[in-house]
Amino acid sequence: MSSQERSVQKFSGISPAEFFYRNRQMAGFGNPTQAVYSTVRELIENGLDACEDAGKAPEIRIKIVDEDSDNVTVTVKDNGTGLPYDEVAQAFGRILYGSKYERRQKRGTFGLGVTMAILYGQITTDSPVLICTRFGEGLGRAYRLLIDIEKNAPILLSETTKRQHSLGTSVSICFKGDLKRAQERVLEYLRLTTVGTPNARIIFNIDDEIQGCIGPWTSEAPKTSIPVKPHPRAVDVELIQRLLNECESTTIRDFLVTSFQQLGTRTASKLLAFMNIDPKTPLDVLTRQDISRLCQGMRHYDGFCSPDSKCLSPIGEASFTAGVRSTFNTSFLSYGRQGVFEWQGNPVILEGVLAVGDSFSVSDTPTLYRMANRVPLLYDASEDIFTKVVRQTSWRRYGFSKPQPAALFLNVSSTRIPYRATGKQSLAHIMEIERETSLLLKVLGRFLSKKVSSGGAAARNVKKRREYSELIGIVAKYGSELADFDSPPPTEHIVQRLFEVSEDE
């Protein structure tokens, strides 16, 4: 081919919608089974986020209908506060658009998932998405829209007023799917969703055949996450440049103090001294080199506190154990937590529950259930960092000298979950997360090994307790006869108190 011919080569750009249209398997829409699961998941996550933003206990209704020729329709309705009407078209009809770009924990992060489900529905069944929402006073509105894939923009087919009794949003998507094969996963997803969000009620109806309601297991709401300023160790040149553009300070010290968390005037002065920069340097004389130097300095400076965790919303001990206990038969539960720690300046909290009970299969290692920002992850386990750490842990030390019916539930909370792919199914190998997970498993393992080694003691205790019970009963009987009582007083609570101290839960 001559250079002449090569010059004919066409160069062109594609929109992000076009990219995911061509590579839908990357966003979890590779085949009809996965499509059912991903659509359900994206809609439920959106619904839960909406309810939590509204400060309400989530009540999510999901209806799945399997029509002829494998057209599946999924409808999910939440009890949030609805969507601002002038944002509906963009929020649902444009990829990489949304309200999820603040620095705080949310389930959705990309402005990608639901739009991807709509796009998949459109290309497989040519059906528009139907969105009904009521926001504030008055009636609600209904929208039907498609996506212009080449332009990455919504095509609004209709917008009508529609009476809706309560606030909230319902979204209905029709697509080519294999409900029969996806059904088990979907049900498992719903069940595990209430482990991560135990104050939610999920009401489901699958093809009018399987119906039911899961949760709530607690009335306690999870801690609300609040947006924060970036941590100084999260900087790169790009971020500093952006913060400089937004900033109204005049000196570099003021800039640092107002733009970052964990950076008061004292720390800022120390940091600038460490980098040999005059704190009074005016911002408008900073060159690209200065910014680059500032960036390097902030990454290497040791004196910052851990990142603020108010932007996170972990499950919490009471709710997490309530969720597991309500969903599975358990005879033993232990909860542990690591963090706040950070990866690349992003705050992270790790929580875990190690449970033993009939519900779990008997094995050399506990069955792993993974969650990220309280969302269950059901696919792609084998490449996940959690899986790796569970494999590396020597469970024999922790009560697994013989196989146990045990399960391990892990939840990572962060403002930025390091997903391996846009399908959001597994966690990348981040050193800090690996280290803390390993520590968490040791803590949980020790609880279990204590429990197992006290197994023999427990059996002895039961026997002892029976004897005490009998003897104190006799004492009570004779005592009450001596005192002329009609019947001996109850003694069971006395025995109880005697044994309370040494008992496991």
Next chain:
Amino acid sequence: MSSQERSVQKFSGISPAEFFYRNRQMAGFGNPTQAVYSTVRELIENGLDACEDAGKAPEIRIKIVDEDSDNVTVTVKDNGTGLPYDEVAQAFGRILYGSKYERRQKRGTFGLGVTMAILYGQITTDSPVLICTRFGEGLGRAYRLLIDIEKNAPILLSETTKRQHSLGTSVSICFKGDLKRAQERVLEYLRLTTVGTPNARIIFNIDDEIQGCIGPWTSEAPKTSIPVKPHPRAVDVELIQRLLNECESTTIRDFLVTSFQQLGTRTASKLLAFMNIDPKTPLDVLTRQDISRLCQGMRHYDGFCSPDSKCLSPIGEASFTAGVRSTFNTSFLSYGRQGVFEWQGNPVILEGVLAVGDSFSVSDTPTLYRMANRVPLLYDASEDIFTKVVRQTSWRRYGFSKPQPAALFLNVSSTRIPYRATGKQSLAHIMEIERETSLLLKVLGRFLSKKVSSGGAAARNVKKRREYSELIGIVAKYGSELADFDSPPPTEHIVQRLFEVSEDE
């Protein structure tokens, strides 16, 4: 939170560059080790594509320099025909922009990889990318550029003329990387690259310590891939709509014949009869419903031929075995191929080489080396469809009744590789690929089991050959004495011919 407060929630869009800036681990830039590997890989792939487009045997020079403070600079130079000067800025400074969107096999596919490496360099070291290219007559040009992440657009810092002796492009990126930890993988990647592209020469220099040259192992160029029209089973509503917009036909039959491969006038007539559509229907009366019906019909119609394979460029038996033989010590090699078959209308060819030799570790199953469009895949093996099929194959049946020092090389060629993630490291579970891989492994396995079961026979053959050799030698000696020759004639080629038929390679 009241609905009033919720309305304050900020909605906004982000550019694709911003998306990958925030989620760089998804594109293979999650940590400094991976970053080295991904940068090398993306630059080498781009270089190889450029050479093959130019119709030249690839000669790729790669230089990696590890500067102080973990700044690594990777420079890759190809001998392609250079880049049109007015496309350089966009091609390197804009994500999802490129020349790779035709329907034919190429290594790069997304217009994402190299731009992502540049973006990563920029945010970690604040250095611009340096591109030198010569396209056609005259001097070459040098460019320094950064990416405006928020806008997804290039920021051109400088463009100068620069003397360059030969055509081609060199790209130099400086970024935060861990060369020491990545080095092994990089070398393995280079070695395996010449297995998939055995006519390439790769000249490498790592930090002036490790230098060398790999390949070429053959002078035979791989088959050039040629763009094709879409296969009818690849349609969705979106594709038909686009083809209609481009099309100059007036009737639906003409449209089908001119827009698709494997659709001549006869097949088009049959297809339309199957769908009960008049072949003379003018295009301008088609409604959205008609298009949707057409789409359904085309997907379900059985009478299409397999997709055209001229858009593919597999390695080929001679080159593939030459590549493996030159890179590893092998005592046995077998090659097999499946396809052309299709997934979602995309043509696929699968090739495999099963090899036995000292280079490979002894195991119950062969060590797997994966390739896609001739590019080695070194990460994320455990979720890959190839790995799954290798695990499911009962190797005991195929000569693995005792462990063997064997390896399996698989290469999938397609116009669309179903990568699981933008990092392009593993293949999604596509049913058709799974089925054909399984068939291919059976074919290769049978070759091996034949070889192993003839192991005893081979030993006997060696002994027999030695005896024949001796006896024919004696015959020749006495014969030559009788004929008064100075010395007996050579007999080795006679023995060779006697045994040729029954010999394994």
